[in-house]
Every structure is written in C-alpha cells, then in structure tokens.
Amino acid sequence: MKLRLSVCVLLLLCAAENSSGGKILVWYSDNSHWINMKPVLETLVDRGHQVTVLVPSTSLFMNSSEPSRFQYELFDVDVSFEDLEKIFETIIHFFVYEMDFMNPLEIYIKFYNLMKNNKNITFKFLDGVLKSEPIMKKLKEGNYDVLFADPIYAGSDLTADILGIPLVFSLCFSLANNWERMCGQLPSPPSFVPGAASKLTDKMDFSERLSNFLFYALQDVMIDQIMWKEVDEYYSEIRGTPTSACELMGKADIWLLRTYWDFDFPRPFLPNFKFVGGIHCKPAKPLPKDMEEFVQSSGENGIVVFTLGSMIKNVTTEKANLIASALAQLPQKVLWRYNGEKPKTLGSNTRIFSWIPQNDLLGHPKTKAFITHGGTNGIYEAIYHGVPMVGIPMFADQPDNMVHMEAKGAAVIQNLNFMTTESLRDAIKAVINDKSYKENAMRLSRIHHDRPMSPLDEAVFWIEFTMRNKGAKHLRVQAHELTWYQYHSLDVLAFLLIIDLLLIFILFKSCSFCFKRCCSRKQTKRKAE
Amino acid sequence: MKLRLSVCVLLLLCAAENSSGGKILVWYSDNSHWINMKPVLETLVDRGHQVTVLVPSTSLFMNSSEPSRFQYELFDVDVSFEDLEKIFETIIHFFVYEMDFMNPLEIYIKFYNLMKNNKNITFKFLDGVLKSEPIMKKLKEGNYDVLFADPIYAGSDLTADILGIPLVFSLCFSLANNWERMCGQLPSPPSFVPGAASKLTDKMDFSERLSNFLFYALQDVMIDQIMWKEVDEYYSEIRGTPTSACELMGKADIWLLRTYWDFDFPRPFLPNFKFVGGIHCKPAKPLPKDMEEFVQSSGENGIVVFTLGSMIKNVTTEKANLIASALAQLPQKVLWRYNGEKPKTLGSNTRIFSWIPQNDLLGHPKTKAFITHGGTNGIYEAIYHGVPMVGIPMFADQPDNMVHMEAKGAAVIQNLNFMTTESLRDAIKAVINDKSYKENAMRLSRIHHDRPMSPLDEAVFWIEFTMRNKGAKHLRVQAHELTWYQYHSLDVLAFLLIIDLLLIFILFKSCSFCFKRCCSRKQTKRKAE
CATH class of the missing domain: 1.10.287 (Helix Hairpins)
Known part of the structure; x- marks a missing residue:
C-alpha cells in the first residue's frame, strides 16, 4: 500500500512538471466545507496552478489575512459578524436542544423560518459579488479556466455562466439530495436510495420506503418554496432574462461528491459524479511530547478520543457532568476536547484539552474508540484509521451520518438529550470490547484505501481535466434536455x-x-x- | 501523456512485486470476446497470478495447443467443428445478406429460430463442464480465487456459485442491455439510454423514444422466451433446486463493460459497473518493410486502411468489384485485407493483403481513414489513434456501433446491400476531406486517453480487488433484494x-x-x- 501511495505521489509530481499552470477561481465557503476544499487547492498550487479564492468581508471561519499560497479576492458584504454568529447559534440551538422536543409540524415551521432568514443573508453575500461592478470586472479580466465551488454557498453557477467558464462542484450532500436529483439528474429510486438526512439506510421495509418516498416529496416541495422561487427571481434579475437556478446548477461539468462506498450506501450515479470522500485524510503525525506520554500511560487499555467538533464549543454543565461520569468509569485514558468549565465528576483517567490533533490521535496505535458528533470529516478520519465510534450527533447531517456508521456496524449512537451516564459508558465499552465494531471499522478502512486512486488525486484529476478540455460535456447525460414526463x-x-x-x-x-x-x-x- | 503512461507501468510493476499470486479461473469464450480478455490475463500473469482457461474440445478461434503462459483446462463437448461453423455461417448470412430484405415479423421468426439452435449448442458446451464429474472435481480442487467470464458464454455464474468463488464479468453488451438491466440492476431509462443494438442514439424525438421503449419491452419478452425459461430449467436441474439464472448473474461482483464515454453515450450506472472500453489498444509498432514502402509511396495523400474483420473473409464477386472501383477513384493508397479472388476493377492504388497489422496501420501518421465492418475492437483502435471511419456494418452490434460513431461525428455509414461505387467513394472522400471528421475522431481519442487510469489497469485492479477482498459486496446495490414493483x-x-x-x-x-x-x-x- 505504501509503495502504491509513493508511486501515486511520483505520478502527481511528474504530471506537475508536465502541466501548464491554469487559473482556478474558488467560490467562497466556510467551516467543514472549506476544510475539504483546501487540500485540493493546496495540491493544485503544488502542481503549478494559480488559485484565487473569493472571500467575503464577514466570515466565521475563512481568513484572508492568514499567510497562504492562494490569492484572495475580498468582497464586501452588508452583514455584521454578530448577525452571522447569531443566526448560526440559533440554528445550532434549534437542532441540538429544541428539535427532539418538537412535533413534526413545529419542526417544519421553525426550519422554514430559519431557512428563510438564512436566505436573506445568502442574497446579501451574492450582492457582494454579482452586484459589485468592480468585483465582476476583476473576475472577467481574470480569465479563469474553471470555477470550483461548494454549491451550499449559492451563486457560483450563475457566476460561471456569466464568466463563460466551466464549473466543478464539491458537495457533501443537499437535503434529500434534492439538488443532485432535480438539477444534476442523479437517479435516486426512493426504494433503496435513502434521502440525505432521512436517517434511513438502503435496507428499508415497507414503512421505511414509504417514509423515504414522502421525505423526498416533502423536501422537494419545501426546497421549491423556500429556495428555488426566490433564487430564480434573483438570478433572473441579474441576468435580465428568466433564469432557472436549478438548470444553471445542472450545467456543472463535474460533481465531486465528498462520499464513497465506505461511508455511503451503493447507489446509481452518472459519469460526471465522482465520489471523493476523505479528501483531507492523511497519515498520523507524532503527537506533542506531553500528549504522547499521557497516551502511553494508558498501557494495554489504550485511549478514547472525544470531541464534539469545532462548531459546538461546550455543552451544558449538567451534560458535561454526565459525560465526565461515564468517562471516569472506563479503564481507558480519555482525551477530551472541551472548552467549558471543568466538570466536577471528571475522573483521573480523563484529560481535557482546548484543542487536540484529532487525526494524529485517531491514527495512534493506542486508540480504541472515537466519541464524535458525527461530522463527515471526523468520521472519515476514523474510517481512514479504522477506529470504531460512539456518535453523539448534534445537527445537520450528523444524525444521518451516524446512522450510516451504525448500519455498517462500526458505531453505536447516543442521543445527547436522552443519554444517561450508564448508556454512554456501555456504548463506549461495547465498541471497545465487542470485536465486531473494530473489525467493521477495519473493513471500512480497507474499502477506503483499496481503490484505484486516492480521493485527493481523483478530485485534482477531474478539475484539471475540466481545465484542459474546457469542460466535460462528454460526461453529461441527455436527461438534462428532457422534461420530467x-x-x-x-x-x-x-x-x-x-x-x-x-x-x-x-x-x-x-x-x-x-x-x-x-x-x-x-x-x-x-x-x- | 507519455510520462503518465510510463509511471502507470511503474505503478503496476511495483504493485506486482507486492501482490501475492492468486489463482484465476477463466470461462471459455471465443473470437473478439477472447481478444478482449487476453490482454487482461497476460497482465495478470505478469503480476504473478496463475491463470487457468477452460477450453472446449471444439472451438472456432480458441487454441489450447498454442504456446502460452496460461494453463488450459480442456473439456469435451459433443459438437463437431463443422456443426459449429455451419451455425456460425448461417447466422452471419442471415445478418449480412437476408435481414435487409425481410419484414420485422420475418426477422423476428428467423432470429428466434437461430437463437433456439444456438441455445442447444450452448447446453452441449455446458454439459461438458457442469455434467462432467472429473472437470468439476478438478475445478473444486483448484481453489480458485475468482472466476473471470464473458457472460455471452453461459454457465459461468452457476459454476462460480457451485465453487463458492467471486465472479467478475467482462461484457460488451447484451441485446437491449437485458442482462445488465434485469440481472445487474443497471438503471436504463428508455428516454435517453438507447438499448444496445437499437441503432438509436441518446438524442431521441418522441417516435424514437417510443421505438426504444418498445425495443426494450419486446427484447425482454423475447429473451425471456428464448433464453431464461430453458436456462433456468437447466440450472435448476444441475443445482437440484429451483434456480433463477438471472438472479445468479446478478451476483457477479464486478461487471467490466467494454465501453467508455468515447464510444458510448453517457448513462446512469452502478458502483460495480466499470467502463473499460479499449483494453486491447496499444501504441503502433513499425510496419513490415515492404508495407512501409507502399505506405510511404502514398506521399501527401496518405493511406486508407480497409478490413471487414476476421469473421467475414470475403464478400461476393459483385460487391468486391463495386468496392474495388470506388477505392480505385481515391488519390490515397489503399491497404485492403481480403482473401477472395482479385477483383477485376482493382485500381493500381489498392493493394490486397491476406492479413494486415491493423493497429500498427491505424497508428501510422499517413493513415487518413479506416473502412471497417464496425466491430468494437476495430472501432476502439481507430478511436485510440484518432482515425475517422467509413462503416460497412454487417451483423450483431456492428450497425449499432457505427451509429454511435456517426452520431459523434467521426464516421459515415454505408449499407453493404444498397451502397454504390459512387456512394462509397463519396463517403471515403468525405471523412478524409471534411475536417470535422478528423477533429471529432481526435476529440474521441483525447477522451479515450485522458482518464485517471488506462482501461487495462482498471480491469486488472478490479479483478485483483475481488481476489484480495473475496468479492466486492460493498459495491452491490440493495435493489437486488427488491421485487420490480x-x-x-x-x-x-x-x-x-x-x-x-x-x-x-x-x-x-x-x-x-x-x-x-x-x-x-x-x-x-x-x-x-
């Protein structure tokens, strides 16, 4: 495997000598979306391309003043950092602490309103690019070869269309895969393709197939109501002619989906959909000295790595005590990334860190389990290193992600609002002591590594392909030209x-x-x- | 590109050192099917695997006495060479000289009877393996890691099932893609996926979509009547329990389809379907001295390469004279592979050969056009080298193949029964003088070469993957477990x-x-x- 990897690096280095540098424009994105795009962009710079990233004046995670090998194109947005943070926190609070106690109608209404607010912010960001003459002039004069974008951040399709350049998407998923299905023409029979965020697997009984069918239909209606109508109006105003945003999205040359058959269930797809899950994964580096000493002190019992991700800094004091009690009952040493007050019930086996080198810890031979919120980046690192998981999913795709891992036998799920000290302790003990979890995690790891090309190389290949060939029209199915009937x-x-x-x-x-x-x-x- | 190829070779050589040799059992096949499987098997031997090929005692093209690096497992079949040749010639004659003058009902009845005869032969071949105790004992004791088969030659799925080993298919297509759709669960909306052999493209108006819909439906009914019923009975008899041949076929771990988006129209597919069209293609080698002299004598006009494939040795004297007259009117030199009597109208620019190094000629810089019967192997060599084509399709998939090339703007089609000297001459002149044909052929060539991995490497990768992992169950969609409704x-x-x-x-x-x-x-x- 090592030999294959080193030859892959050689392949890329040699091709780098060959490739004449192109110009890549990158649409703004944020948090985990940006984490996933960055390694691709770094590799493209290594290979002699020039990368220009659009960065809004207000952003939660993007920072154009950091030293970087990318060029940054800053644009003004009429949104304050506080407003952005407030919206973000409202969304998180709804998902983490409110949703479990609401009925479906209440959830729908709350979600509808949240998305409506979010859309107003989206249009303000769009104004910063599409209604700014100096920015559009600069972009036109930039003569870019391709626009690379996560479509979660709207507007890249319209911009690529205006600039007349090819478009490559990098996407984790859209709700119920609405964009992939309706705009990308991705075939998704509801009988065995569970909608993203539906918390269903590919093995469905009649009632689950019914749920999935209705999930697709209801999300399609909701997304049409919340999103397409107003986005279409905005796009039509900018272009000065009736424009369908979904149709523009369907013109993307390549869709790089950040998933693979280690994480997702096998499903039908199209020639211009490439599955590149785990782009950011890499071998573990050595730990800082004091952390390594703590890890080694665990002896044969090994360690448990625990983080709820970068977006949830703390949980309530009550929950923190519950969690600490459970961790204290483990024979393993625990490394917990946590920024709150030290819980009273913290055991001597648990050490709190304000930041941990997550990938290096997951790749450490002493690591027995990973307690995670279920973000795809963390899950992919656990798959890469073959570590079984306990999931405490919070929001967005996290509950669904953990259902995938549970269905593949590599994880146990706990609900933050209903778990107890005992249930959490037992869940961790189960994934450590029941060998099947480790075996399944290792099976997923083998699937992840044993493919013709690494996800990073594949992503880079198709972006360069699109630049070399001014698009990838030969991969585009004729279904785009047909009506639904x-x-x-x-x-x-x-x-x-x-x-x-x-x-x-x-x-x-x-x-x-x-x-x-x-x-x-x-x-x-x-x-x- | 050369650099990338050489690194690919390095990649394979390095991996060969790593790979511990496996044991591959190869189901018998013949003619172009065997030509396509051979390079894969040669590479597998290079990489340290042991390849054992089942060879029937009667075969038109397979020869177990040839010196080879494969092991051969000979089995007896109760069919004479003459019977086999007779059936083969009857089929060819029907397609080439009869079908054009029949109405659809006559075609259907004749085809039905031909297939029925063919099936009786198939069962005699199957008896040679499945009803032969010594052969089955040897195969069981062989402890093979995988069975590699072209499913056109029935029985490999049942054998893999009895031996309890993974199965990898190598398939060009089945009629109307019936096997891929019905057994492999390959999604194929008739609105934009033309059925194989339908002579339709992916761009269809209402009447063509109607034709395609009916083509799918009629072929499904016919194949059910001609094939599945009796094969199911045969399989059930061997297994001693009711067995569905289509269900067994659907258990194949990997389907290597011998096509790609250079030749085929983009369509939906599944994770265990890999598109490896052009496996046998390779760079041109220098020509024999006298042939090179003849080619060089063409000057700036260049040459035309003409062959109707290995299965059609000669055409009628009348047709040969018509063709020779057309070729005589070209400013190019023509190399014609032909085994019949020298036509009276043969021009001084045309030289007849009993055999030509087709690939080396197509890769020669002087080559301007390729006149072909439209077999996929020849077409793929033309795509590989970027040579425009004139197609005179004869039978089986050939008319459909040429429709693909015509739709992609790289070929003109002539009908053997209705073409005239003038129409053939004009067709050849068109593909040489109208630059668009050469441009399109070069575009297809770029698509062919510009992919992450060569088709041969990809085929070898997935066969080895199946051996390493004892199957590829993680690529199998859950659709296999659902009823049609x-x-x-x-x-x-x-x-x-x-x-x-x-x-x-x-x-x-x-x-x-x-x-x-x-x-x-x-x-x-x-x-x-």
Whole structure:
C-alpha cells in the first residue's frame, strides 16, 4: 500500500512538471466545507496552478489575512459578524436542544423560518459579488479556466455562466439530495436510495420506503418554496432574462461528491459524479511530547478520543457532568476536547484539552474508540484509521451520518438529550470490547484505501481535466434536455394507453356490429319464415 | 501523456512485486470476446497470478495447443467443428445478406429460430463442464480465487456459485442491455439510454423514444422466451433446486463493460459497473518493410486502411468489384485485407493483403481513414489513434456501433446491400476531406486517453480487488433484494392512492351527511312553521 501511495505521489509530481499552470477561481465557503476544499487547492498550487479564492468581508471561519499560497479576492458584504454568529447559534440551538422536543409540524415551521432568514443573508453575500461592478470586472479580466465551488454557498453557477467558464462542484450532500436529483439528474429510486438526512439506510421495509418516498416529496416541495422561487427571481434579475437556478446548477461539468462506498450506501450515479470522500485524510503525525506520554500511560487499555467538533464549543454543565461520569468509569485514558468549565465528576483517567490533533490521535496505535458528533470529516478520519465510534450527533447531517456508521456496524449512537451516564459508558465499552465494531471499522478502512486512486488525486484529476478540455460535456447525460414526463416515458406510456384503448374500442365496436348483423339476419330469416 | 503512461507501468510493476499470486479461473469464450480478455490475463500473469482457461474440445478461434503462459483446462463437448461453423455461417448470412430484405415479423421468426439452435449448442458446451464429474472435481480442487467470464458464454455464474468463488464479468453488451438491466440492476431509462443494438442514439424525438421503449419491452419478452425459461430449467436441474439464472448473474461482483464515454453515450450506472472500453489498444509498432514502402509511396495523400474483420473473409464477386472501383477513384493508397479472388476493377492504388497489422496501420501518421465492418475492437483502435471511419456494418452490434460513431461525428455509414461505387467513394472522400471528421475522431481519442487510469489497469485492479477482498459486496446495490414493483415504489404509490381515495370518500360522506342533516333540519323547521 505504501509503495502504491509513493508511486501515486511520483505520478502527481511528474504530471506537475508536465502541466501548464491554469487559473482556478474558488467560490467562497466556510467551516467543514472549506476544510475539504483546501487540500485540493493546496495540491493544485503544488502542481503549478494559480488559485484565487473569493472571500467575503464577514466570515466565521475563512481568513484572508492568514499567510497562504492562494490569492484572495475580498468582497464586501452588508452583514455584521454578530448577525452571522447569531443566526448560526440559533440554528445550532434549534437542532441540538429544541428539535427532539418538537412535533413534526413545529419542526417544519421553525426550519422554514430559519431557512428563510438564512436566505436573506445568502442574497446579501451574492450582492457582494454579482452586484459589485468592480468585483465582476476583476473576475472577467481574470480569465479563469474553471470555477470550483461548494454549491451550499449559492451563486457560483450563475457566476460561471456569466464568466463563460466551466464549473466543478464539491458537495457533501443537499437535503434529500434534492439538488443532485432535480438539477444534476442523479437517479435516486426512493426504494433503496435513502434521502440525505432521512436517517434511513438502503435496507428499508415497507414503512421505511414509504417514509423515504414522502421525505423526498416533502423536501422537494419545501426546497421549491423556500429556495428555488426566490433564487430564480434573483438570478433572473441579474441576468435580465428568466433564469432557472436549478438548470444553471445542472450545467456543472463535474460533481465531486465528498462520499464513497465506505461511508455511503451503493447507489446509481452518472459519469460526471465522482465520489471523493476523505479528501483531507492523511497519515498520523507524532503527537506533542506531553500528549504522547499521557497516551502511553494508558498501557494495554489504550485511549478514547472525544470531541464534539469545532462548531459546538461546550455543552451544558449538567451534560458535561454526565459525560465526565461515564468517562471516569472506563479503564481507558480519555482525551477530551472541551472548552467549558471543568466538570466536577471528571475522573483521573480523563484529560481535557482546548484543542487536540484529532487525526494524529485517531491514527495512534493506542486508540480504541472515537466519541464524535458525527461530522463527515471526523468520521472519515476514523474510517481512514479504522477506529470504531460512539456518535453523539448534534445537527445537520450528523444524525444521518451516524446512522450510516451504525448500519455498517462500526458505531453505536447516543442521543445527547436522552443519554444517561450508564448508556454512554456501555456504548463506549461495547465498541471497545465487542470485536465486531473494530473489525467493521477495519473493513471500512480497507474499502477506503483499496481503490484505484486516492480521493485527493481523483478530485485534482477531474478539475484539471475540466481545465484542459474546457469542460466535460462528454460526461453529461441527455436527461438534462428532457422534461420530467419525458424522462419517465410518461408521454410514451400515455400514447400506448390511448392506442390500446382505441384498439379495444374498435374491437368492441366491430364485435357488436357483427353481433347485430348476425342477430338482424336471424330475425329477418325468422320473419321471412 | 507519455510520462503518465510510463509511471502507470511503474505503478503496476511495483504493485506486482507486492501482490501475492492468486489463482484465476477463466470461462471459455471465443473470437473478439477472447481478444478482449487476453490482454487482461497476460497482465495478470505478469503480476504473478496463475491463470487457468477452460477450453472446449471444439472451438472456432480458441487454441489450447498454442504456446502460452496460461494453463488450459480442456473439456469435451459433443459438437463437431463443422456443426459449429455451419451455425456460425448461417447466422452471419442471415445478418449480412437476408435481414435487409425481410419484414420485422420475418426477422423476428428467423432470429428466434437461430437463437433456439444456438441455445442447444450452448447446453452441449455446458454439459461438458457442469455434467462432467472429473472437470468439476478438478475445478473444486483448484481453489480458485475468482472466476473471470464473458457472460455471452453461459454457465459461468452457476459454476462460480457451485465453487463458492467471486465472479467478475467482462461484457460488451447484451441485446437491449437485458442482462445488465434485469440481472445487474443497471438503471436504463428508455428516454435517453438507447438499448444496445437499437441503432438509436441518446438524442431521441418522441417516435424514437417510443421505438426504444418498445425495443426494450419486446427484447425482454423475447429473451425471456428464448433464453431464461430453458436456462433456468437447466440450472435448476444441475443445482437440484429451483434456480433463477438471472438472479445468479446478478451476483457477479464486478461487471467490466467494454465501453467508455468515447464510444458510448453517457448513462446512469452502478458502483460495480466499470467502463473499460479499449483494453486491447496499444501504441503502433513499425510496419513490415515492404508495407512501409507502399505506405510511404502514398506521399501527401496518405493511406486508407480497409478490413471487414476476421469473421467475414470475403464478400461476393459483385460487391468486391463495386468496392474495388470506388477505392480505385481515391488519390490515397489503399491497404485492403481480403482473401477472395482479385477483383477485376482493382485500381493500381489498392493493394490486397491476406492479413494486415491493423493497429500498427491505424497508428501510422499517413493513415487518413479506416473502412471497417464496425466491430468494437476495430472501432476502439481507430478511436485510440484518432482515425475517422467509413462503416460497412454487417451483423450483431456492428450497425449499432457505427451509429454511435456517426452520431459523434467521426464516421459515415454505408449499407453493404444498397451502397454504390459512387456512394462509397463519396463517403471515403468525405471523412478524409471534411475536417470535422478528423477533429471529432481526435476529440474521441483525447477522451479515450485522458482518464485517471488506462482501461487495462482498471480491469486488472478490479479483478485483483475481488481476489484480495473475496468479492466486492460493498459495491452491490440493495435493489437486488427488491421485487420490480418495490423497486419502482409501486406498492408505496398504491398505498398512497388508497389513502387518498379513502380520505376523499370520508370527506365526501361527511359533507353529504352534514348537507343532509342541514336539509332535514330546514325541512323540519319549515314543517313546524
């Protein structure tokens, strides 16, 4: 495996000598989306390309003043950092602490309002690029070869269209895969392709298939109501002609989906959909000295790594005590990334850190389990290193992600609002002591590593392909040119039905005509007799 | 590109050092199917694996006495070479000289009978393996890691099942993609995925979509009648339990489809379908001295390469004269592979050869056009080297293949039964003089070469993957476990329809009840008044 990796590096280095540098424009993004795009961009710079990243004046995680090998194109947005943070915290609070106690209608209404607020912010960001003459002038004069974007941050498709350059998407998922299905034409039979965030697997009984069917339908209606109508209006205003945002999205040359069959369930896909889950994964580096000493002190029992991700800094004091009590009952040493007040119940085996080198810890031979909020980046690092998980999912795709890991036998799920000290302790003990969890994690790790090309190399290949060939039209299915009823052959079926009915009608009429003739002859004969 | 290829070779060589040799059993095949499997097997031997090929005692093209690096497992079949040749010639004659003059019903009946005869031969071949105790004993004792087969030659799925080993298919296509769709669960919406051999493209108007829909349906019925019923009976007899051959076929771990988006139209597919068209393609080697002299004598006009493949040795004298007249009118020199009597009209620019090094000629810089019968192997060599084509398709997939090349702007089609000297001459002149044909051929060539991995490397990777991991179950969609109505969510739709109707009924009844109550009150009131 090492040999293959080193030859892959050689392959890229050699090709770098060959490649004539192109110009890549990167649409703004944030947090885990940006974490995933960065290694691709770093590699593109290594390979002699020039990378220019659009950065808004207000951003939670992007920082254009950091020393970097990228060029930054700053644009003004009429949103304060406080407003952005407030919206973000409201969303998190809803998902983490409110949703579990609401009925479906309340969830729908709250979610609808949150998304509506979020959309207003989206348009202010869009104004900063599309309504700014100096920015658009600069972008046009930049003569970029490709626009690279996470479509979660709207507007890249319209910008690529205006600039007349190819577009490559990097996407984890859209709700119920609405964009991939409706705009990208990705076939997704609801009978065995669970909608993203549905918390279903590919093995569904009748009621689950019904749920998934309704999940697709309801999300499609909601997204149409919340998103497409207003985005279409905005796009049409900018372009000065009626414009469908979904149609523009469907013009993307390549969709790099940040998943693979280690994490996702196998499903139908299209030639321009490439599965590059785990782009940011890499081998573990040595730990800082004091951390290594703490890890080594665990002896044969090993360690447990615990973090709820960068977006949730702390939990309530009550929850922190509950968690600390559970951790204290483990024979393992625990490294907990936590920024809150030290819990009273903290055991001597648990050490709190304000930051941990998560990937290096997950790759450490002493690591027995990973307690995670279930973000895809963390899960992918655990898959890469073959570490079983306990998931305490919080929001967005996290509950669904953990359902995937549970279905593949590599994780146990705990609910933050309903878990107890005992249930958390037992869950951690289970993934450590029941060998099947480790075996399944190692199986997923083998699937992750044993593929023709690393996800990073594959992503870089297809971005460069798009630049070299000014797009990737030969991978685009003709389905984009069909209406929904043509796609499903409903017009053909209707035609065949009409023909059938006509034939039956003619047959019926002919028979009844013959029958009448026959009867009338007999009657005439009888009368004559 | 050269650098990338050489690093690919390095990658394979290094991995060869790493790979511990496995044991590969190869199902018998013949002609172009065998040509495509051979380079894969040669590479597998290079990489330290042991390859054992099942060879029938009667075969048109396979020869176990040739010196080879493969081991051969010979099995007896109760079919004479003459019988095999006769059936083969009857099929060819029907396709080449009869079909054009028949109506659809006549074609259907003739085809049905031909396939029925062919199936009897198939069962005799199957008897040679599955009903031969010594052969089955040897195969069981062989402890093979994988069975590699072209499913056109039936029985490999049952054998893999009996031996309990993984199965990798190498397939060009099945008629109307029936096996890929019905057994492999490959999604194929008839609205934009033309059925194999339908002579349609992915751009279809209403009548073409109707044709394609009916083509799928009719072929499914015909294949069910001709094939599945009797094969199921045969398989059930061997296994001693009711067995569905299609279900067994669906258990294949990997389907290596011998096509790619240079030749085929982009379409939906599944994680265990890999597109490896052009496996046998390779750079051109220098020509024999006298042939090189003849080629060089063409000067700036260049040469035309003409062959109708290994399966059609000669055409009628009349056709040969017509072709020779057309070739005589070209300014190019022509190299014609032909084994018949020298045509009277042969021009001085045309030289006849009993055999030509086709790939080396197509890769020669002087080559301007390729006149071909439209077999996939020849077409792929032309794509590899970027040579425009004139197709004179004969039978099987050839007419459909040429429709693909015509739709992609790299070929002109001629009908052997209806072409004239002038039409053939004009077709050749068009592909040489109209620059668009060469440009399109070069575009297809770029698509062919510019992919993350060569088709040969990809095929080898997935066979080895299957051996390493004892299958590739993580790539298998859950659709295999669903009935057809579950797959299409018809049970869910029926349920929702019933609920809807019930609700409407309840609403109607409630309204009519309220209305009646309301009316009766009014009447009582009036009476009281």
